[in-house]
Amino acid sequence: MKDYFIFFKNNSPEIRFGWTLTFLSSFGQTFLISLYVPTLLEQFHISEGFFGGIYAISTVIASILLISIGHTVDHKPIRKVSFYTILALAASTVLLGLSRYHIAILFVALIGLRLNGQALLSHISQTILSKRFQVDRGKALSIASSGFPMGEAVFPVILTSLLIWKGILVTTLSSAAFLLLYLGRLLIFEVKSFDEDLDPSRNTSGKLIVGEFQELLKEKKFWIIAPASMSLSFVTTAYFFYQYVFAEDLNWSVTLYASFFTVYAVCRFVMAFVGGLLVDRYSARKVFRFYLLPITIGMIPLIFTQHIFAALFFLAMAGISQGTAGTVKTAVVAETFGTAKLGAIRSFFNMFMIFSTALGPLVIGMMMDQDFPFYSLILSLALLLFLALLNSQRLSAKKFPKIA
Template sequence: MVQFLKFIKLNLKPLSYGWLLTFLSSFGQTYLISLYVIHITQAFDITEGTFGAIYAVCTVVSSMIMLSIGHTVDHIPVKKVSFFTILALAMCCILMGLSYHLAFVFLALIGLRLSGQGMLSHISFTILSKYYDKDRGKAISFSTLGFSIGEAILPIIIVSTIAYFDWRIAMIGSGILLLIYLIRLRFTDLSHFDQQLNSFKPSSKSLFKDFFEIIKDKRFLILMPTSFVLSFTATAVIFYQYVFVEQKGWSVTLYASFFTAYAITRLLFSLFGGLWVDRFTAKTLFRFYLIPIGLGLLAFAYINSIIGALIFLILMGITVGMSGTIKTSVLAEVYGIKKLGTIRSLFTMFMVLSTALGPLIIGQMIDMGLSIQIIMISLSLFVLLCILNAQRIKYVPRIKTQL
């Protein structure tokens, strides 16, 4: 840990920018948007189910758009890509706050999911992966702390703003704060991140060819399922967590307090994950990092006491904490860094897609009357299959050249 702190001190400027991008991505993340759901449904006189369907469609659309713009971080200066992404996020926040028709809500949600959850975290992980080689794990793990800090403070600020003013004011205020930050960005030197830029800008044809080459390669079928299953499972369970808690007969208040354990565990293993990636390589950790959440799902399924929920949250925190560093670092180790932006955009698209499908499919299972135990066991079996598939990565060589 002392070595980690020394690394942060020596590299604070580039690391802090990566952290800032993941922090700002919170404005497009599910956990923050969910705070507005009840107010949006009331304002537009729609059901939660209707909003959920709209949200899923917008998430899928944003994941598709990622394919056409994710490569920009490979050949366009970081400041320029960041500026337009944050500007888009700000304008979509303001658009949502000013929306008086569902069509504008639809457009705003696409923009929030694309620029927030999709592009900002994508830019952060890509530029740090390219800038650092030996210390890539520590750099990315520090960046992921932006998610944790966002989860810790932004919901309090947003909920308070909604309570004292209005949900529209909270949205518009978020957009204005982002616009104010763009003034600071204008005077920020990010040229050090542009050393790895490609001069070649891909055409639609070459981009499609790149994606086709990635998908047909065996490495994709090894790497993609683990990324998909984690986002699918974590999002679905968190989305319906209070439904499960009520069906189990657990105390909602006590369960909510257990989330502190999840937050602390995720924070700690975000740091440990970076240290372990640099020591053991992401390829090695990739084979095992899903095991905790798989065991956690079984605890949720079979333990009737609320202690089962605590065990699940802690174990999920371990996996989620390490995941950001491992998933990004393993792409750099397996594919190289020259086209990392293009490659990550494809994987990010599937990750974002999984966050839409998870709540949709698990919601259908709930509507079918399936028990919590069956749902959790089904998810754990899905995780197990992906863990077994991940073992094939040991036969994939570690390289530093482009695809």
């Protein structure tokens, strides 16, 4: 840990900036949006399946928009890109509170939350840190990634209390006000070091973006890296989206189950730092080949028993994989494809990842509607992870030389 303290001390402004962006991305993440779901279902008199469909469509649209916006981090000043992204996230949060006037407002709000929160803020953070730190990339990404579990630990408690006390409108307006206050803080952050490698002359026409996307799809290494990222997002989003439905159906104590999230958050937080050390010591490629193993193992007890402590084991193992993923997913793309066009390339990867977060709840929800038993749902998710884990073993340093 001494290395982390020295590294943070020497690079504090850049690391704090990256961490803050991942922390604020919580406002567009599934775990936070799910807090509003009961209110929204009652507000519009719609079913869980109908809302899941709206959520899936809005997330897919956000993923498509990402590839037309994500490249801006390669050639636009970081302060400007971050400012407008946070401003748009705050506006989307306000729209969520005003959605009671029409369901179309809800749809637009969800697109904005998913695009600017879950997609862009985390994308900006991970991309600029990967470019800025070549040698200590693992440490930089791991510290920044700790913003995700911190958001999971802090925001649900605060927003749930606000929802119970004052309702959805006050809660969303308070969230937007918090984001707007940060914009003032952004003006005094030292972020010029992130702009040293910008390429303002880069052509960003739609034709070029489509061409780069087509070239990426022809790369064998893309079809090795992308499935691992997509499968993890698919599985975790699907499970967490319906976790309290599972808890009720299996007669688990909701209070006890909710307390287990502390274990998940701690494991994810710790592994964010451990993952960074592993990446710097062994390379992202080597760590990438095994980061899906813990969550895959974690699902095995849930297949054979419905005891609540099987869920505790799964959450702990999921936290290990998720914490490691926060560092290794970006680092392996930077190692394999280089950093010159990292913003554009990561936006393509993130498009597929975000698409999988839309597909997960939709597919599992349809299976639940067809009365698939719990163990078969978990078995399906475990098999998906296992296949992705096998596929990731194809990432060989000999076949794909490391690119700085």
